Amino acid sequence: MKLLGNIVWFTGALALLTSTNIYAENSTTTSSDDFGKLSYSELLPIAEHGDPKAQNELGRRFSLGKGGVSQDQKQALIWFSKSANQNNAYGQNMVGLLYLNGVSVTKDYQKALDWFRKSADQGYAEGEANYALMFQNGYGVARDYKISQDWYRKAAEKNIARAEFNLGAIYFNGLGVPQDYKQALNWFSKAANQGHANAEYALGQMYAEGTGTARDYKAARELLTKAADQGNPSAQSYLGWMYYQGAGVAKDYKKSIDFYSKAAAQGDTDAQRNLEMVKKELYDNVDKEMAIMDASDNEQLRAPDNNRGSKNQGAASEKGVSPVKVGVSLENIANELDTVVKVSAIEDHVIINKIIINRGNSCDSATGKPLMHLGESTPRSDFPITLKYGQNYKVVQLSCHADDIMEVLVSTSTGDFKFNKNNFD
Numbered sequence: 001m002k003l004l005g006n007i008v009w010f011t012g013a014l015a016l017l018t019s020t021n022i023y024a025e026n027s028t029t030t031s032s033d034d035f036g037k038l039s040y041s042e043l044l045p046i047a048e049h050g051d052p053k054a055q056n057e058l059g060r061r062f063s064l065g066k067g068g069v070s071q072d073q074k075q076a077l078i079w080f081s082k083s084a085n086q087n088n089a090y091g092q093n094m095v096g097l098l099y100l101n102g103v104s105v106t107k108d109y110q111k112a113l114d115w116f117r118k119s120a121d122q123g124y125a126e127g128e129a130n131y132a133l134m135f136q137n138g139y140g141v142a143r144d145y146k147i148s149q150d151w152y153r154k155a156a157e158k159n160i161a162r163a164e165f166n167l168g169a170i171y172f173n174g175l176g177v178p179q180d181y182k183q184a185l186n187w188f189s190k191a192a193n194q195g196h197a198n199a200e201y202a203l204g205q206m207y208a209e210g211t212g213t214a215r216d217y218k219a220a221r222e223l224l225t226k227a228a229d230q231g232n233p234s235a236q237s238y239l240g241w242m243y244y245q246g247a248g249v250a251k252d253y254k255k256s257i258d259f260y261s262k263a264a265a266q267g268d269t270d271a272q273r274n275l276e277m278v279k280k281e282l283y284d285n286v287d288k289e290m291a292i293m294d295a296s297d298n299e300q301l302r303a304p305d306n307n308r309g310s311k312n313q314g315a316a317s318e319k320g321v322s323p324v325k326v327g328v329s330l331e332n333i334a335n336e337l338d339t340v341v342k343v344s345a346i347e348d349h350v351i352i353n354k355i356i357i358n359r360g361n362s363c364d365s366a367t368g369k370p371l372m373h374l375g376e377s378t379p380r381s382d383f384p385i386t387l388k389y390g391q392n393y394k395v396v397q398l399s400c401h402a403d404d405i406m407e408v409l410v411s412t413s414t415g416d417f418k419f420n421k422n423n424f425d
Helices: 022-027 040-048 052-064 073-084 089-101 109-121 125-137 145-156 161-173 181-192 197-209 217-229 233-245 253-265 269-296 314-319
Strands: 002-004 007-009 310-313 324-333 336-345 350-359 369-373 385-387 392-397 405-412 415-420
Touching (some): 040 052, 052 073, 089 125, 109 125, 125 145, 125 161, 145 161, 181 197, 197 217, 197 233, 253 269, 336 350, 336 385, 350 392, 385 392
Antiparallel strands (some): 002 007, 324 336, 336 392, 350 385, 350 405, 369 392, 405 415
């Protein structure tokens, strides 16, 4: 683990691709463009007559539930097996995947290994990559990264992106070979150029940290963004760290929170922890910024303190952090100093249902008049309103001294929060 400021980031061994979803990925490969154009009724008699490519096409359709048939993995196994038994490399690879993943059959690593070897021996690239995967993970055979590397290289040289990525990961981690960042960079680049999300993330991390290459934050951000756009949680989390730290980008809490939130939603525990840390720091910084803003008006009413608004109820109170801050200040409005209550959003898309201001005896009974909403010059008083991060909703209190604002209640979509005069900003 590497401590970067207050953000913990894992920079250890890159994970190698496992068998997850490989069956589905391989199934999408059309076994024959010609047979792929035929209707089911046209294809079936050709397959029944023993044509292995037609049998593969039927197996593919049954595995995906496309091309005029319902999904039926047992039928897929039957047709792939007919092809495999005729020494067809594509069919052999697909039968191996069915046994590897236990789809319509009992999971059997030894049978999967045997079928992959038959496919790989014929030079079929997907079969080579899957045979390498068996040695990588020790499925049905003793784990052997050297053998895994040899077979991944064969597939990688045929432009199989996951083989390129895994070969890069082997060199990055020094698994069965001397650690070689230059080789890792080379193979990650090849896979990333094919849009492989894990490779884009790995390569982006190497550029960000200057591992095996000169540090290049611009290239890192572009690669990590591509991976993040494909839903890669590690890339999303890394971008969250970059924007938090201002590493090669302008420091931006909102973007940091956005990326951490995406990764956290996918179960990334580091992102979940870091998200709360960034939110807390943002909360503290808003305190400071609002104090400076008040002071710029030549009358800082109260310095911020750590006694936040009490959490009265709702989900937000359970999370412990209000999505808004409340400030009370004097502002020059129409050439007069007036007391202004300002509600500031410190999260994105905060829905405010109601603002209630309780005043002291010296205030008149006039209802607080909204001064500005989302940058508009025309007063509005309609609720609910939605504030984006950093936006304010101001209410001017006529005929009221600032010290006589006793408390402000803000009702949001995630809970109700009370700010009393002891903890206004």
